[in-house]
Amino acid sequence: MSAFRAALRISRRDALRFKGRTALIMVMIGLPVLVITAVLTGAATTSITSRDKLDSRLGAADARIVTTPFRTAVEQRADGVITTMRQSQRAGRPWTPAEIGTLLQGRLLRYQASIVHARLADGYSRVDVFEADLRDPLTRGMRRLVEGRFAAAPGEVAVSPALIDSGVRIGDTIKTWRPDRSVRVVGVAEHPNRPGLREMLALPEGLLPHQNDGNDSGWLIDTAAPVQWPDVRRLNEVGLGVESRALIERSDTGDSGPRDLHGLVELGVAVVLIVTETVLLAGPAFAVGLRRRRRELAMIAAQGGSGRHLKTIVLADGLVLGGAAALLGAALGIGAGLAVEWFAARRLDWTHGPADVPWASVLGVAALGVVSALTAAIVPAIQASRQSPVHVLAGRAAVDTPGRAGRPVLGAVLVLLGVAALGFALHRGMLSVALASTLVVFGLVALMPWLVQATGRLAGRLPLPLRLSVRDASRHRVRTASATAAVMAATMGAVTLGIGLNSDYVDQEARRNSIVPADTLMVRAWKTDDQGWARVRALVQQKLPGVSLVNGLAVTDAQGEPVYLNLALPGGCTSPCDLRDFPGAVEVADEEVLAFLQKRRDPQAAAALAAGKAVAFSPGAVRDAMLTIQVENGDDKPVTTLRVPAVAAAPAEAGQTGALIPPSVLTQAGLKVQQRTFYAAYTDIDDQRLSTEIRVLIGDQAYALVERGTAESRFVTLLILLGAALVLVLGGTFAATGLAAADMRPDLDTLSAVGGAARVRRLVVAAQAAYISGLGALVGLAAGLVSGIALTWPLTRTVYGRMELFNPGATTIAVPWLFLAGVVVGLPLLAALVAGLFTRTRLVLARRVA
Incomplete structure (x- = not known):
């Protein structure tokens, strides 16, 4: 000791x-x-657990009674979550406090909650509403008052800090839609478990209409004794859910x-x-x-x-x-x-x-x-x-024993076992691929000293800076192999995940199954006149200044109700059905819409459209030069079909499916076609908020939708992987290069003493960094390509939660070559550049002992 x-x-x-x-x-x-x-x-x-949420849900009450749409028996867990609810042909009559009092005695306090659309500085947004008299001691702890006061009269609200961040101030008036009300802000209060929630707090029916149909409404109750399980079951029998403080405190273990x-x-x-x-x-x-x-x-x-x-x-x-x-x-x-x-x-x-x-x-x-x-x-x-x-x-100087070079036989065996395990893991899932890849990593770690020694034999053919660096690295292969193995593991991980995730994104893009290309905004409306549609266009143009809007068409029946057009499946689908088996939707289009959706001018497709033929982006849907189109007028009306002559055309992207049909075909079938659609190549907009603003303007029969692709998500993901690889590769390289520079200092000083220029010292150190990171990156690339391709099986063969095992055509392998070049070529070059720039070139003379 x-x-x-x-x-x-x-x-x-x-x-x-x-x-x-x-x-x-x-x-x-x-x-x-x-x-x-x-x-x-x-x-x-x-x-957070149910116990953590007790204050925000119950305040100081002993229980929270939750109404349901029907007066039929329900089943629930001890934490109050309803698991089973019997349906009824009609809704039950609203509950009254007197009826609740006969079932469970105590002081009742009404509450209800819902969601409204509130007009804020940047447009309409979804905002939660919670209504209860928060001045009552029974609600203590449900919300924390930050500033001002709670609502004391109808038309008053307290707002959450998230709405304050959106530009709302005490004293402001907020206009809401559905219900159409105006409320005045009198305070700021925070939700204890959701501090970022956009919320307004009012008295019961101070903003919302009366709710007693199961739409998150009920009573807080203060009872003389804790509410036990028999009390809960008694209320369950008549269709009421109960969150009991006593039960939650006993049952919730986290x-x-x-x-x-x-x-x-x-x-x-x-x-x-x-x-x-x-x-x-x-x-x-x-x-x-x-x-x-x-x-x-x-x-x-x-x-x-x-x-x-x-x-x-x-x-x-x-x-x-x-x-x-x-x-x-x-x-x-x-x-x-x-x-x-x-x-x-x-x-x-x-x-x-x-x-x-x-x-x-x-x-x-x-x-x-x-x-x-x-x-x-x-x-x-x-x-x-x-x-x-x-x-x-x-x-x-100390060097490693010349004849010893790690455990190459053990390393080779582990690598072979890992590759064989990867072949087995293809059909077993991501975890199996990770386990097999771990075997490969350990095998390459064991092989790395031998690889360092083997590459050291090539030093005699290299230029002087590289020759000195490679020989020094080979003499100190334990030090070099550790850093090179770290770079290898980081590179292999980055390459594996890069190939797997990029393939997954490409597969998702191919399965997107939309008639419009990615990054496209589509706005559509029904049951509005030309003036209303002009207001919609003006609103969108105001939101997207300088963006070109391409006019499209919408189809309705004679009464103005929307009609939905879809391609029929000519031959069914494979089992299990893949999204790519479905031909897709049908849009009414002219030559301008066709050019927009194809992102180019296609004279043959345009001529077919002008001749009254449909243009299909799903070639498999065309049989005998004909398309079968299903016409749906609503849930309660039968589906009719149209047979239309058609030609196939190449879309702008692989994920586009469906077909375009000229308006003349639909008018001949007795349907009505109007200019109630437009498209824009723009995605930097909240389409849900825009939909709300359009509906506020002209009514419910309208929507805005952005078809989002995977390009942005793919770029961000690969950038994060590159950043992680950058940290690990440079960290390991600089640690080993610093050690190598310290070990080589006498040799570098001798080199300078016999006339070597300062740049030669820099080149030697830079070459050391390039060798360490380059060798690790190349080995990691080879291993990462194998494991990355193996990873594409479980990532891209999963359809509807089920993995397709024996269908080779279902696997998508998309190698991100630019990303791999950045990892395998760019990072070693960056490491060499930084190491060379920060190398000390001052000559230090030292006396040596023979």
Whole structure:
């Protein structure tokens, strides 16, 4: 123990002396601990239980009685959630307080809630409404008054802070639609579990009409005794739901973590991969410390210290630095998780509960951080025990044993097993692919020292900077292999996810099944005259200044009711039915609409449309040059069919389906066609809000819809992956390059002393960074291509929640070549550039001992 305590003191002193190295190691180890702890803390605080919601749901009441549409028996859980409700031919009559009093005695307080559309500074928005007399002590805790007062009369409301952020102020008048009312703001109050909620608070029927039909209405009740399960069942029998404080406090135990084997396996895979990457990243940093302390350790050995003592000193570095990094990362992670959750809950309307730190999980993550640090220090500790004190004290550089190159046979076996497992995992799901890919990662880690040694034999054919760098990396292959393996693992992960997710996005785009191209706004209305339609057009043009609107057509029956046109399935669909089996909708169009939807001029398709023929984007729907179109006039009217001559034409995008039909065909069939549609190539607009504004303007028979593609989501996802790869690749490369530069300093000084220019030193260090990151990136690319293609099977063969196992045509493989070039070529070049720019070129003369 005395030797161990001495080792800890030496490690603590060394950590304080070399602050830069200490900070590097602590960041490598502490950053994963910080991130995981922040995610766990934020998730625990966001995930609220029924017990956490008691104040916002019940206030100070003993129970919350919830009305249902019918006076038929219901079944519910102990937390008040209704699981079964018997239907009835007609709605039950409204409940009265006197009837409730005969079932459960106590003081009742009315409440009701709904959603309205309120006109704010940026247009109409959906706003929640909760109505109860919040001045009553029974509602204490339901909302927290921030400013002003609660509503005291009909037509008054308190608003949430989210509406204040939208420009509402106390004293303002807010106009609502459905119901059409105007209310005055008298205060600001916050929902305790949804601080980002847009909400207005009023007295019962102060804004909403009377609700007693199950549309979130009922009573809070203060009873003489706690409401027990027999009381709840008695109210359930007559069609009332009950949230009982006593039952919820007894029954709600919260989440206890993953309960199934699948969840535990996922957690285990994530832990193994995180620890492995942390070890590979931190290993070179510990090796830096060993190189810096070689002389100190040699002096200890010369004075009688054994190899076991030297191992203990280096492992103590892992314990001291890993422990400090884990504790600091956990502490900062808890603070960061709570801060991010608090901010997100207010900005993104997340659920929010009391600060909740899952201590067992956090301590487990911190322990993993310490284990990672100790594991990363094992190889440097073994090296320290084997170094020659004579060579070190003589100033000779330490190199790895020439004949030893990792475990190539074990690595090759693991890689082959991993590739075979990937073939088996194709039809088993994403978790199986992850497990098989983990085998490949471990195999390549074991192979990496041999790969470093093998590439070192090619150094003689390279230019001088690369020759020096590759030979030095090969001589110190343990250090090099660790950093290269870290780059490999990061690159493999990025390539795998990049291919899988990009293929998934491309598959979603192909399954989109819409007649309009992506990023298109479509506005349509019925039952409005030309003046009303002109007002709609003016409103949209005001919202989209400078955007060209393409006129389209809408079809109605003789009474003005909307008619829906769809292509009939000529041959049915495969089993299970794929979205691509459905031919799609039919739009009424002229030549301008055709050109807009095809994003080009197609003379043959335009001529067919002018001749009264339909133009189909779904070639499979055309049989014998004819289309079968289903005409639906409403739920209570029979579906009729039209047979129309048609030609097939290529759409602008693979996801477009359906057909275009000339208006003459429909007018001949007795239908009415009007200019009540237009299209715009624009998506930067809230289509739900625009729909509300149009309906406020002309009535319910209108909507606005943006057909959104996957391009923006795909770009953001790949950018995030590239950023993660950037951090990991550059981190591992710079750690190893810094160590290499320190080891090569005598050689670089000799190079400068014999006339080598400063740029040669920069080129040597840059070449070292390029070699480490380049080799890791190339190996990671090869492995990532295999595992990424395997990942496309479970990602793109899932249809309606069921995986298609033996249909090769259902797999979409889309390799994002530009993204791969950025990871495999761009990141190594960036690493080389940065390493070369920040290299010290000052010559340091030193006397050497022969």
